[in-house]
Amino acid sequence: MKTFFISHADCALHRAPSDHPECPERLAAIDDQLIASGIEPWLRHREAPPVTRDQLLRVHDAAYVDALEAGVPEHGRWVTLDGGDTYVGEHSLQAALRAAGAVVLGVDLVLANVTHTAFCAVRPPGHHAGRDYGMGFCLFNNVAVGAAHALEAHGLSRVAIVDFDVHHGNGTEDIFRGDPRVLFCSSFQHPFYPFSGADTHSENIINLPMPRDTDGAALRSVVAERCLPLLEAFRPELIMVSAGFDGHLEDDMANFRLVEADYEWLTRQLYDIAGRHCEGRMVSVLEGGYNLSALGRSVVAHLKVLAES
Numbered sequence: 001m002k003t004f005f006i007s008h009a010d011c012a013l014h015r016a017p018s019d020h021p022e023c024p025e026r027l028a029a030i031d032d033q034l035i036a037s038g039i040e041p042w043l044r045h046r047e048a049p050p051v052t053r054d055q056l057l058r059v060h061d062a063a064y065v066d067a068l069e070a071g072v073p074e075h076g077r078w079v080t081l082d083g084g085d086t087y088v089g090e091h092s093l094q095a096a097l098r099a100a101g102a103v104v105l106g107v108d109l110v111l112a113n114v115t116h117t118a119f120c121a122v123r124p125p126g127h128h129a130g131r132d133y134g135m136g137f138c139l140f141n142n143v144a145v146g147a148a149h150a151l152e153a154h155g156l157s158r159v160a161i162v163d164f165d166v167h168h169g170n171g172t173e174d175i176f177r178g179d180p181r182v183l184f185c186s187s188f189q190h191p192f193y194p195f196s197g198a199d200t201h202s203e204n205i206i207n208l209p210m211p212r213d214t215d216g217a218a219l220r221s222v223v224a225e226r227c228l229p230l231l232e233a234f235r236p237e238l239i240m241v242s243a244g245f246d247g248h249l250e251d252d253m254a255n256f257r258l259v260e261a262d263y264e265w266l267t268r269q270l271y272d273i274a275g276r277h278c279e280g281r282m283v284s285v286l287e288g289g290y291n292l293s294a295l296g297r298s299v300v301a302h303l304k305v306l307a308e309s
């Protein structure tokens with residue numbers, strides 16, 4: 001079975017007013033590397049549908065969704081969320097709807113056994129968005145929308161979400177903290193934006209704060225010791241991934257020192273657990289990753305493992 005690569009042209013229309021690291025060129029860089037790497041024959045492309053309001057409301061408050069819809073600015077204008085650099089422009093909402101819709105489609109395809117694995121190449125990213133807030137370049141929590149869809153529409157009872165972005169997945173944690181149907185594991189640089197996650201106490205949340213300059217060897221040993229055994233014991237029916245590649249050595253957004261081989265290793269551990277517990281079902285969702293070359297290469301390393309299914 002091929003890995004489904006889900007995206008939509010609208011995801012490239014979302015744009016900040018000037019130079020911003022979370023830019024449309026990120027998706028183009030991934031596309032370029034897909035071609036350069038020769039991995040294309042193992043992928044099947046699908047267009048993301050827009051997420052429905054009902055699907056969004058499983059994890060977001062109606063008032064937040066309404067406010068985003070009402071606040072879409074006219075051409076050439078932007079509003080910011082979080083008082084900072086999370087921009088909403090004229091096309092941002094349609095991009096965000098496709099980004100979340102991609103993950104819903106990925107979950108539907110994997111749970112219908114059309115494929116075992118899916119990767120959603122989408123933006124804006126999602127893991128910093130909570131029920132009633134957007135922040136950190138995120139509007140809707142794409143991976144959470146997908147996990148909730150797996151639980152509510154497909155009746156699953158155990159979904160694991162593993163977030164290896166260099167930033168803590170605070171939004172995903174906020175949405176699922178205390179929900180025993182979801183096991184959430186997030187590895188992240190600490191102390192660092194968004195300055196959360198180091199002192200969470202919840203049975204279903206595994207946070208792995210790690211210092212700046214963490215390299216692949218250090219990350220692998222912490223993940224192997226503190227995440228994988230709990231993931232194995234959870235016996236997930238679906239593994240979802242918040243796949244952020246901003247911990248790459250060449251990525252200036254943060255200070256981890258990971259390389260493509262580390263993302264390949266991480267993906268393989270999850271892939272093996274998925275193989276043992278849920279017939280290899282994995283849905284992965286792009287989060288961060290801002291050095292264009294490193295992002296493209298790292299996504300290919302990730303996809304090479306997924307495409308073995």
Ligand SMILES: [Zn+2]
Pocket residue numbers: 165166167244246287288289
């Ligand atoms: Zn990040």
